[in-house]
Amino acid sequence: MLNPFKIFGIKKEEKRLVVIAGLVFAFLNALMLYVHFDDFTRGGLVGAWSLYNNKLLLSGYDPYAYMTIYKWDVFYVLSRHPLISLFYYPFYGLNKGIMELTDNFNAAILIMTVLIMIAACYSVVFMYRVFREVLALSKKDSNLLVAMMFSFATILTSSMSPDHFIFSLFLLTFTLYSAGMHIRNHTPYKWYKAAILFVLTAGVTLTNGFKTLLAVWFVDGKRTFHWKNVLLVLVVPASLLYGAYYYQHENYVIPREEKGRKIEAEKIKKNPELAEKSKQVKAFQKKINGEHFADKGMLKWSDLSAPRGQAAIENFFGESIILHQEWLLKDIYLGRPSVVHYKWWINYVLEGLIICLFLAGLVVGIRDKFMLMVLSWISVETGLHFVLGFGLNEVYIMGCHWLFIIPIAISFLFQRFNEKNKASKIVRLLVGILTSYMAVYNIVLITKYMLTL
Known part of the structure; x- marks a missing residue:
């Protein structure tokens, strides 16, 4: 049984890994601070949109966290991220106090750097524990697979961006470890632990809540559908999430949208040419977002026209x-x-090798309950992106939601091949080469890009 008071303690064998990972994350975040420190630490009368919008030039990540901590409002799409704005509220209070004491020094970027570093380092810890404790790999193999995962481009960029993805990774790796230990020890979830986990994961990203429910199902089996569990783990938490959504939407989103429409109407009245520019911007955005299943609700984020095959090879x-x-x-x-x-x-050859290792690992581990649980999670992502087409044109920034399946699948190859036989040495050497290449290649390109901004 996981002890909630000890789970966040760093174990002796994890300390070296955390230090190395922390140094990498510190370097990446130092690049972000170097580029944006002067511009993003301004405060006072300047608005959040004016200060940050279209100025975080990193792949497609949003600066909403900076904006929320600077001048609290609901900038996130609530139907996808119902609680994340509320999570930032205490840090908005902290930043507000700092600005009052320092003549409007806006510390949002520094506060987020600390939060990102903590989330990234604990994601490393929980992935290591998945390999070491859930899948019972050696220290060497666990370290290698953690290194592989954190050499992936999206994981590295998420570990320096102020978007929500690194927090999703933190919560998902925690859930993987938690559910994995329950499966290994044949112990059910306490209803309140499952409920809290559902609220936290769904609150940051709604689809992650579905993954938590799948994890609870794999752990508890038929018990999941007992009326008490349905009520306390699903209905009550979902009602709380909807209540938070409704409160924020009615009190913050609607008033801001109405105010925005009035301001836009006044500007167009003074300068009619702005109406044509606004139409052009909307047409450009519609072209990028593609054709939708529907123009309302969650389906407005779907995309029927995105090329699935090319998106899988080049983006996913x-x-x-x-x-x-x-x-x-x-x-x-x-x-x-x-x-x-x-x-x-x-790069296509290396991508192909990684996919081959991933598929081979799936074949080997397909009967394992934990592997099946992770596979069910990925079915959520593939359905979302390839059936509905959600975010398929920039799906590469969403890798924190699913990339962990690749090293987890490869771990079953490590289990299958004894460390002393020839096949084992070949697989581990290949993983080591791929990891080294990706780490150096991706970090060099990220550094090069950041230093040219």
Whole structure:
């Protein structure tokens, strides 16, 4: 049984890994501070949109966290992130106090840097524990697979951006570890632990809540559908999430949208040419977002026209794992094409090798209950992106929601092949080479890009 008071303690064998990972994350976040410190630490009368919008030039990540901590409001889409604005409220209070004491020094970027570093380091810890304690791998293999995961392009960029993805990764790796230990020890979830986990994961990203419910189902089996569990783990938490959504939408989103429409109408009245510019911007956004199943509700985020095959090769597996040199870390809403091709053929070869290792691991581990649980999680992501087409044109920034399945699948190859036989040495050497290449290649490109901003 997991002890909630000890689970966040760093164990002796984890300390070296955390230090190394922390140094990498510190370097990446130092780049972010170097580029944006002067501009993003301004405060006072300047508005949140004026200060941050279209100025965080990193792939497509949003600066909403900076904006929320600077001048609290509901900037996130509530139907997808119902609680994340509320999570930031205490840090808005902290930043407000700092600005009052320091003549409007806006510390939002510094506060977020600390939060990002904590979330990234604990994501490393929980992934290590998944390999070490849930899957019973050796220290060496666990370290190697953690290194592989955190050499992926999206994981690295998420570990320095103020978007919500690194917090999703933190909560999902925690859930993987928690559910994995319950499965291994054949122990059920306490209803209140499952409920809290559902609220937290769904509150940050709604689809992650579905993954938590799947995890509870794999752990508890038929008990999941007992009326008490349905009521206390699903109905009551979902009602709380809806209540938070409704409160924020009615009190913050609607008033801001109405105010925005009035301001836009007044500007157009003074300058009729702005109406045509507004139509052009909306047409450009519609072209990027593609054709939808519907124009209302969650289906307005769907995309029927995005090319699935190319998106799978270049975005879902490609850019998520190995950065493209062309249009490096550019935003599709600021000119980047929805599909970019690699300049070097070797990157396609390496991507293919990673996919082959991933598929081979799935075949080997397909009967394992924990592997099936992770696979069910990925079915949520593939359905979302490839059936509905949600965010398929920039799916590479969403890799924190699913990339962990690749090293988890490969871990079953490690289990199958004894460390002393020839096949084992080949697989581990290949994983080591791929990890080294991705880490150096991705970090060099990220550094190069950040230093040219």
